[in-house]
Amino acid sequence: MTEQMHIDEVISAAKRMDIEIDATEAAEWLDAIGVAKAEVGVEFDRRAGVYGHRVTMLDFDPTDLAYFRRVADIVGFDDEEDIDTALALSGSAAQSRVQTYPGDCDYFERINVRAPTRSAAELRFAEVLRSKALSTLNAPTHRLTEVKFGSYPVDVVIRGQSHTAGTPVSWLPADIEAGHISAVTPTGKEVEIAWESCAADPGWCKLDWIVADPIRDSIANASNMLDVTWEAPDGSITSLDGFVDAYFQEVYLEAESLPVFSKVVSQVSPDALDDYVEALEGEVRKYIKKEPKNYGKAAKRMYNVFRYSGSYAEAAYVRELFDEPTAALYQIHAVIRALDEASGEGSTINVSDILEKLDETIVDVVDLLEGEEETEIVRSLLELRESVATGDQEDRSIHVEGARQRLLNLVNSFFHEKLTGMPTIKSYMESM
Incomplete structure (x- = not known):
């Protein structure tokens, strides 16, 4: 045609x-x-300081970048001596030329942990994730509502709701502060899910907030879905959930994150x-x-x-x-x-x-x-x-x-x- x-x-x-x-x-x-x-490949917008897949960039309008970067200050993780990050807009927020009326404010972040062993990387990520959650629990401009981290080891009932083994563990703010979740099995046996116990099987990791922006006069649901990798001393990259996500729907917000982005997506x-x-x-x-x-x-x-x-x-x-x-x-x-x-x-x-x-x-x-x-x-x-x-x-x-x-x-x-x-x-x- x-x-x-x-x-x-x-x-x-x-x-x-x-x-x-x-x-x-x-x-x-x-x-x-x-x-x-x-x-095919990545397109870099030098004026806006953002980059992404060429097809994705066709639908991105940088007009609201200041707003998205203000929210990014809340939802994004900081680079540290042993951690590199690449934060991106995702979903309808990354299609602002098309999605005139976007629903939520979704982000996606690659977190690459450099550590001597996989076990060390897993524990380090668990530490960083909990620290991020605790630091953004409640403020005049935001409220953490939930974190997905780890997988249920067995079928459990928590707060009257049933959860199947292998599905993502849902942590409410009080659970994160306590560092554990009290549950029971369908047979009535008491089970405690400790935060650290989820490190070896982080699964699908995601944080959710409510974010208020008085400058833009908006209140929205904001989320950050994480793709976590371990970089070994020999430079090899391993996904902690077994799968390195592709980059077909993200617009990356920080030009300086391009090196870690390139390193990680080479494993796609x-x-x-x-x-x-x-x-x-x-x-x-x-x-x-x-x-x-x-x-x-x-x-x-x-x-x-x-x-x-x-x-x-x-x-x-x-x-x-x-x-x-x-x-x-x-x-x-x-x-x-x-x-x-x-x-x-x-x-x-x-x-x-x-x-x-x-x-x-x-x-x-x-x-x-x-x-x-x-x-x-x-x-x-x-x-x-x-x-x-x-x-x-x-x-x-x-x-x-x-x-x-x-x-x-x-x-x-x-x-x-x-x-x-x-x-x-x-x-x-x-x-x-």
């Missing part, structure tokens, strides 16, 4: 589904992604792109086939599948959906969760900042919706606002979940209708 045929296909589908599209911009993107795919599998696309398709399948369905999340992953697998017309079409006003509901859905967590018991985030953001969110809902949906969602948000203003935690979750579920239903309807409006995407979804 020629480039003009690609453009015609996108424009035809967009018009049919009443989606605004700039034909010139779409043509420029289709041309640029063809060039980027042909010139030659099949990394195929593996990446396959993993994304697994997530697409989950979000469109299993309950609760989430077509907004599916659309974000489809975009990455299409742009990296050569389905450029489909990618260009999905790209336009994220700029539609209704897509802003996806962001509002995420903001409500962040506001609820920011105002939770024990939080030191400024209440006035939370109320100001809630007022702004209510105005956004009024602007975007009408009729019964507007009435019900605004009512839930006003009830949430009242509970935040008075400090009343009772029934707050009911108001939050009510508003979030209504928003998710609207987002699902929008993305399902628009995605299936392009025949090739509809066929792709049906083939899942």
Whole structure:
């Protein structure tokens, strides 16, 4: 299919589904992604001081770099004598030209530990991770909500919830402070999971915060997913979770991290792109086939599948959906969760900042919706606002979940209708 045929296909589908599209911009993107795919490798933006995969850099707008770097000061790890890091934006935050209404503020960080033995590297990382968590527990601008570190050694029940052996251990702030988690097996045997015991099998490592930025007047969920490696004295690199992550969706924020980035990604599998696309398709399948369905999340992953697998017309079409006003509901859905967590018991985030953001969110809902949906969602948000203003935690979750579920239903309807409006995407979804 020629480039003009690609453009015609996108424009035809967009018009049919009443989606605004700039034909010139779409043509420029289709041309640029063809060039980027042909010139594989890393692109460095000297003016902004950021770098990433050429295809990824096409979708990054440096306008909000100052904000992302302020948040990076909270979520990022420091280089130390025996530790090198490379911090990047990930997810919708790394696609700011496309994701006009991003949900959360996601980061990805490579942490390379230089140590004489693997065991020493594991213990050193465990120490650094706990120190980072403890230093960012609570402040006027942020609140740590959870850390994923280690894997459950056996099936356990913690705080009334069951966890399967081998799944990531979820550490709440109080657990991190204590340095251990008390659990019981399904048979009633008491088990203690010590922080240090997770070092040998760190598994999927991730930290989550609520972050308030008074300069930008925003409150958002922020996360940092870690890819940890051990560098031996002979210079060899070993992943502590058995897999060095590829770099197909990150924009790295620090030019000086390029050497460690280059050193670590040299270990990425030659099949990394195929593996990446396959993993994304697994997530697409989950979000469109299993309950609760989430077509907004599916659309974000489809975009990455299409742009990296050569389905450029489909990618260009999905790209336009994220700029539609209704897509802003996806962001509002995420903001409500962040506001609820920011105002939770024990939080030191400024209440006035939370109320100001809630007022702004209510105005956004009024602007975007009408009729019964507007009435019900605004009512839930006003009830949430009242509970935040008075400090009343009772029934707050009911108001939050009510508003979030209504928003998710609207987002699902929008993305399902628009995605299936392009025949090739509809066929792709049906083939899942």
